[in-house]
Amino acid sequence: MLDQIDLNQSLTKHEYKKLIEKLTKRLAYLQRELKEKDIPVGIVMEGWSASGKGTLINEIIHPLDPRGFRVISLEEESEEEKRHSFFWPFWNTIPPKGRIHLFNNCWYTRALEKKRKDEKRNLSILYDEINSFEEQLCKDHCILIKFFLHISKEEQKKRFEKLESSADTRWRVEKKDWKENKHYEERKEEFDRMLVETDSPYAPWNLIEATDKHYASAKILSILVKEMEKALDRKAKEAIDAKKSEGCETDIGEQPLRSRILQGVDLSKDMKKEEYKVRLEELQKKLSMLHNRMYREKIPVIIALEGWDAAGKGGAIKRITEKIDPRGYEVVPISSPNDLERQYHYLWRFWSKFPKTGHLTIFDRTWYGRVLVERVEGFATREEWTRAYTEINQMEESLCQDDYVILKFWLHIDKDEQEKRFEERQNTPEKQWKITEEDWRNRSKWDDYERAVDDMLVKTSTNYAPWHIVEANSKYYARIKILETIVEALENKMK
Amino acid sequence: MLDQIDLNQSLTKHEYKKLIEKLTKRLAYLQRELKEKDIPVGIVMEGWSASGKGTLINEIIHPLDPRGFRVISLEEESEEEKRHSFFWPFWNTIPPKGRIHLFNNCWYTRALEKKRKDEKRNLSILYDEINSFEEQLCKDHCILIKFFLHISKEEQKKRFEKLESSADTRWRVEKKDWKENKHYEERKEEFDRMLVETDSPYAPWNLIEATDKHYASAKILSILVKEMEKALDRKAKEAIDAKKSEGCETDIGEQPLRSRILQGVDLSKDMKKEEYKVRLEELQKKLSMLHNRMYREKIPVIIALEGWDAAGKGGAIKRITEKIDPRGYEVVPISSPNDLERQYHYLWRFWSKFPKTGHLTIFDRTWYGRVLVERVEGFATREEWTRAYTEINQMEESLCQDDYVILKFWLHIDKDEQEKRFEERQNTPEKQWKITEEDWRNRSKWDDYERAVDDMLVKTSTNYAPWHIVEANSKYYARIKILETIVEALENKMK
Numbered sequence: 006m007l008d009q010i011d012l013n014q015s016l017t018k019h020e021y022k023k024l025i026e027k028l029t030k031r032l033a034y035l036q037r038e039l040k041e042k043d044i045p046v047g048i049v050m051e052g053w054s055a056s057g058k059g060t061l062i063n064e065i066i067h068p069l070d071p072r073g074f075r076v077i078s079l080e081e082e083s084e085e086e087k088r089h090s091f092f093w094p095f096w097n098t099i100p101p102k103g104r105i106h107l108f109n110n111c112w113y114t115r116a117l118e119k120k121r122k123d124e125k126r127n128l129s130i131l132y133d134e135i136n137s138f139e140e141q142l143c144k145d146h147c148i149l150i151k152f153f154l155h156i157s158k159e160e161q162k163k164r165f166e167k168l169e170s171s172a173d174t175r176w177r178v179e180k181k182d183w184k185e186n187k188h189y190e191e192r193k194e195e196f197d198r199m200l201v202e203t204d205s206p207y208a209p210w211n212l213i214e215a216t217d218k219h220y221a222s223a224k225i226l227s228i229l230v231k232e233m234e235k236a237l238d239r240k241a242k243e244a245i246d247a248k249k250s251e252g253c254e255t256d257i258g259e260q261p262l263r264s265r266i267l268q269g270v271d272l273s274k275d276m277k278k279e280e281y282k283v284r285l286e287e288l289q290k291k292l293s294m295l296h297n298r299m300y301r302e303k304i305p306v307i308i309a310l311e312g313w314d315a316a317g318k319g320g321a322i323k324r325i326t327e328k329i330d331p332r333g334y335e336v337v338p339i340s341s342p343n344d345l346e347r348q349y350h351y352l353w354r355f356w357s358k359f360p361k362t363g364h365l366t367i368f369d370r371t372w373y374g375r376v377l378v379e380r381v382e383g384f385a386t387r388e389e390w391t392r393a394y395t396e397i398n399q400m401e402e403s404l405c406q407d408d409y410v411i412l413k414f415w416l417h418i419d420k421d422e423q424e425k426r427f428e429e430r431q432n433t434p435e436k437q438w439k440i441t442e443e444d445w446r447n448r449s450k451w452d453d454y455e456r457a458v459d460d461m462l463v464k465t466s467t468n469y470a471p472w473h474i475v476e477a478n479s480k481y482y483a484r485i486k487i488l489e490t491i492v493e494a495l496e497n498k499m500k
Numbered sequence: 501m502l503d504q505i506d507l508n509q510s511l512t513k514h515e516y517k518k519l520i521e522k523l524t525k526r527l528a529y530l531q532r533e534l535k536e537k538d539i540p541v542g543i544v545m546e547g548w549s550a551s552g553k554g555t556l557i558n559e560i561i562h563p564l565d566p567r568g569f570r571v572i573s574l575e576e577e578s579e580e581e582k583r584h585s586f587f588w589p590f591w592n593t594i595p596p597k598g599r600i601h602l603f604n605n606c607w608y609t610r611a612l613e614k615k616r617k618d619e620k621r622n623l624s625i626l627y628d629e630i631n632s633f634e635e636q637l638c639k640d641h642c643i644l645i646k647f648f649l650h651i652s653k654e655e656q657k658k659r660f661e662k663l664e665s666s667a668d669t670r671w672r673v674e675k676k677d678w679k680e681n682k683h684y685e686e687r688k689e690e691f692d693r694m695l696v697e698t699d700s701p702y703a704p705w706n707l708i709e710a711t712d713k714h715y716a717s718a719k720i721l722s723i724l725v726k727e728m729e730k731a732l733d734r735k736a737k738e739a740i741d742a743k744k745s746e747g748c749e750t751d752i753g754e755q756p757l758r759s760r761i762l763q764g765v766d767l768s769k770d771m772k773k774e775e776y777k778v779r780l781e782e783l784q785k786k787l788s789m790l791h792n793r794m795y796r797e798k799i800p801v802i803i804a805l806e807g808w809d810a811a812g813k814g815g816a817i818k819r820i821t822e823k824i825d826p827r828g829y830e831v832v833p834i835s836s837p838n839d840l841e842r843q844y845h846y847l848w849r850f851w852s853k854f855p856k857t858g859h860l861t862i863f864d865r866t867w868y869g870r871v872l873v874e875r876v877e878g879f880a881t882r883e884e885w886t887r888a889y890t891e892i893n894q895m896e897e898s899l900c901q902d903d904y905v906i907l908k909f910w911l912h913i914d915k916d917e918q919e920k921r922f923e924e925r926q927n928t929p930e931k932q933w934k935i936t937e938e939d940w941r942n943r944s945k946w947d948d949y950e951r952a953v954d955d956m957l958v959k960t961s962t963n964y965a966p967w968h969i970v971e972a973n974s975k976y977y978a979r980i981k982i983l984e985t986i987v988e989a990l991e992n993k994m995k
Contacts, residue, residue, distance in 0.1 A: 006959065011759070206890055214759065224757035227757055262509075262723075264505055474504075
């Protein structure tokens, strides 16, 4: 892409002044409109060193209401970041509804840095993941506007020299900047490949000729104005369409002769108390040792528990954690998203909770809510939950690329067993808090849930993150199977 | 995905008969509706050997009007296919509007075969390309319904043995089938990865438990009915939406302060006749030799010429071909698509014309019509031409993955030069045929075209298939530059 760019574009001061006045006014207005309409905006600034990203970000934010935007600058990779997966810092800084986030360098710069440090890192895979990430945000109504600021080798050199000529600005030119200038042609090829491979219909690149700063800032502002206007138009159109198709939302997607998984699960599996006690002790000891090794070998582990209400998730979690070092794990219970979380993409709240290297996080219910409760209750549209299978697979694959271990359990009981447990809870004073109106309501939709679970188990069982179905009519049997599965997986990982 | 499937699903004969009767009637009706609504349908059948694909395809086509469908069976890769790129046979057999194509094994089987033959072949890249291919078809309103027929290792063995026990069917079990059975677990993992990586919201996989043939055929038929009904619903909805947004179609997508490429081209470049003659002879000689080598070394080459009307494409083509062996090249002039071509995806007609190994094809105008004339004249919607940049890049990348050389030229002249040439044509009797009403009409939209060309040059200049802008006010200069570029590219390729 860069090869074709003619860098001699410029504006006279007069043209510039006229344009800027018009554009900044409009931008301030659009910020309010976007807030009103709950549209999140991400602005990505990438480009050559000394191409003027900082100055241009200042131009953009100048007319904006400071309560509605945030500038996020990518620093040297922190120790904390090194211990998480590639996308962790970026998911954590995605814009919420109605707010504007400006990224001064971001996942692109980071991807190239990673590659430079680790020759074996596969950039094609990383760019694919970036495309999926951006697509997910855009499908969730975020707008992403990406700029690449381009200057020539000579121009860059001139700017470095000028910066170095003054004591005030000398510190801004680093060794790596001169290195970039020295290897300009190579870097240009790198950038070009990045631009081509991540130019997509939902988040296309805007190339900015940045030799003339007036020209660059006028161009950036006018693209921002145009893209924001387009997003508002789209939103208005969607609102009309949504109104038209009201009432179709509760379609939970019946499939004729669908693949039945749960039906085939053998729930008669059982275990005697004596056997349970012996094996529990043995497995907990093993797990505790493996947990220590996991910590030393810096392996991050995610355990995800899903299952019917009263299937025994709590009891299982207790047996997993009982004998392991409490500084090395965390249990995260997931309920419906709160007001803050609702401002973001549905996967956002999970990303911030994923463990760093050497740590274990146990999720009591998970991101699979999207294709279970949200599907059945109509909180997600058919289009949204259909696409979620791919989104979730992509997320889990990207974690596994970064060496995470993911263990997913579905705790299965039958309808009769659930009723028995519900009754027991209701009749035992100290267990009454465990049972709510909602549990009974969910129970009445057993068939819909079963269908959703069956689909989930098929669509998201992958070789990197398979589902383990746990026959849980017998609590003893279930707990031992879960512990065994975890022990085996960790042993395999640390062979 | 396969791990979760319970293969013991079955139907009683009575249930089956009742269902089938209902479904086949409905299918016949839907075929007519789909034809009426111009919707192309692709049905993909993949699965284990002896899982019953043939029988099931017969069940599907039984109720259909034979004029409206076609069964395409993937055979052993032919010599012709080996000399083309991976997607060539598949693009050539995509369904046209209103017709149903059933693929008995297809790009999936072929991808796995390629991998088995060539360890180095990267399946992830191939699966990505398959996803892009399917997405392109689906975005073009095709529906793709994909089935994977699953049976167990034991069931497969039983079926092979039964086939072998009769002299009539013995021939149907080949060595490679037994090999598949022997390495069942390994193959299952391969299949699973394939299913996960190519399961997409637009073309998801349907897993079919194929132990019980009644169950399998009833499930396949009911999924077909459901997906076809959904497609018809979508079409109806789209028709309403389209009506609503009528009048927006001619928006050719103005971009504020867009990147100007053509403006910066130095059209004063010129060449004297004497120099031209000497260099022409020298370059044509070289090209002729390189063309022979290209043939021997089995390298396929595509030369794509675009440019303003009267920019000299014809003259340039003549100079390229003049001295080379006519058996080794083809010139393909591209005009607006004919009635047959209009029944297909816009890229279809180009795929069938791409050269096989060792051959050269020169396109006089190309697939870039999508982002030039179709954009400017409003024949493609904004959504369509915006996405075409990515689609075209993906197509060219996939060709280059298969070792094609792609050379793209934009012949640039200015408005005055064009007028001069138009006048000359009009005033020279033997050239009058070259100038039409349409040329003058196009000329009146010069600015719109210039904008479209600028965008095209930026968006589709890639390192694997860059654009070469040719300063063509001087015909001599232009021809020499084109020949030089070709000679240089071929020399580089065959270094």
